Amino acid sequence: MLDLKRQYQPLYRELLESVGQVLATQQFILGESVAAFEKAAAERLGVAHAIGCSSGTDALWLALAAAEVGPSQAVVTTPFSFFASTSAILRAGAQPLLADIDPATFNLSPSAVEALLNGPQGAAVRAILPVHLYGQCADWTAFARIARERNLKLVEDAAQAWGADAQGVKAGALGDAAAFSFYATKNLSAAGDAGMVTTNSTEIAERARMLRQHGMKRRYYHDEMGWNARMDGFQGAILAVKLKYIDGWNQLRRAVARRYHALFHAAGLVEAGPYPSHGVVLPQEVKSTHHVWHQYVIRTARRDGLRQFLTERKIGSEIYYPVPLHLQAALKPLGYSEGSFPEAERAAREVLALPIFPELREDEQQTVVSAIAEFFS
Numbered sequence: 001m002l003d004l005k006r007q008y009q010p011l012y013r014e015l016l017e018s019v020g021q022v023l024a025t026q027q028f029i030l031g032e033s034v035a036a037f038e039k040a041a042a043e044r045l046g047v048a049h050a051i052g053c054s055s056g057t058d059a060l061w062l063a064l065a066a067a068e069v070g071p072s073q074a075v076v077t078t079p080f081s082f083f084a085s086t087s088a089i090l091r092a093g094a095q096p097l098l099a100d101i102d103p104a105t106f107n108l109s110p111s112a113v114e115a116l117l118n119g120p121q122g123a124a125v126r127a128i129l130p131v132h133l134y135g136q137c138a139d140w141t142a143f144a145r146i147a148r149e150r151n152l153k154l155v156e157d158a159a160q161a162w163g164a165d166a167q168g169v170k171a172g173a174l175g176d177a178a179a180f181s182f183y184a185t186k187n188l189s190a191a192g193d194a195g196m197v198t199t200n201s202t203e204i205a206e207r208a209r210m211l212r213q214h215g216m217k218r219r220y221y222h223d224e225m226g227w228n229a230r231m232d233g234f235q236g237a238i239l240a241v242k243l244k245y246i247d248g249w250n251q252l253r254r255a256v257a258r259r260y261h262a263l264f265h266a267a268g269l270v271e272a273g274p275y276p277s278h279g280v281v282l283p284q285e286v287k288s289t290h291h292v293w294h295q296y297v298i299r300t301a302r303r304d305g306l307r308q309f310l311t312e313r314k315i316g317s318e319i320y321y322p323v324p325l326h327l328q329a330a331l332k333p334l335g336y337s338e339g340s341f342p343e344a345e346r347a348a349r350e351v352l353a354l355p356i357f358p359e360l361r362e363d364e365q366q367t368v369v370s371a372i373a374e375f376f377s
Helices: 005-025 031-045 055-064 085-090 112-119 140-150 202-211 232-243 246-267 303-312 330-334 342-350 360-377
Strands: 049-053 074-078 097-098 125-129 153-157 177-181 194-200 216-218 296-299 350-356
Touching: 005 031, 005 232, 031 049, 031 140, 031 177, 031 194, 031 232, 049 055, 049 202, 055 125, 055 153, 055 177, 055 202, 074 085, 074 112, 074 202, 085 097, 085 330, 097 330, 112 140, 125 140, 140 342, 177 342, 194 202, 202 216, 246 360, 303 350, 303 360, 342 350
Parallel strands: 074 097, 074 125, 125 153, 153 177
Antiparallel strands: 049 194, 177 194, 296 350
């Protein structure tokens, strides 16, 4: 699925030097390397503030808490995402409310959100947390309208979307606040766990900085309950180096996605969708968005059999995500059941992520698609 060695080898000496600087200054927590990365990241995204933290999960919580989302309030999000999208809402003390997804993009459906807001639970909603799944922005025109009409906060889960944009505005600069992950598999990745909150609000930024350091504005003076959610100096140094290359890497991912499209069409495997019947439904880039292809996810009605077939041929694949959040055992108290979100449940049965990373070669992609064609034959 991913070969990080191909990325690290050309950068080895540059990365080693950056880590050496942290050892020399001994600024192991936050410090100059993190501050430099925060400044460069904010400039790259076109936001006023970027706050480095310890993980994407912590970034989600910080973004919500800093936007003053908390007890007695509800946040609408998607059931088709990584667990942290919902667990961060609970950690902030708020109530997660789920709405179904669009079957073509897998992103949170604005019409499903509006239906929820018009129902009895709508009055408690303080914020919407759309996820830019697989590297493509959610329908921000629709969500911005909904938030404006109902005076709601918009918090982006941009964990998979560094470099993506909607109508020319970068993910991370669309909402009141946003959360990024720099987990090792992400397009822009650290050498460990790290995350970031971005915002154009000075008030949200100040609260996020305070909350990531046990609620301190001044050392050992705690204004409220925060958490230890700081980025370490090594991750800041590594990310500052890799930030210089991310735009090129994202362009290479787009090239890989185009090659997959061409190979699948040439093999005669493609059907229109959004639902598969006999072949493969390909992922699509929505007009007016810039997809960064964190994952290349196909749909097929024979997903489990295909995955086993690929595994037997030592071809990587992954399911993001096999169990929707509303059916996770840990989230049973939310009160949902099977059938609550049919689009998310169907996607969980049909999606399969294929190998994608900037350095993936065309012959390797041909191997993947040839194997899939063999399976369907």
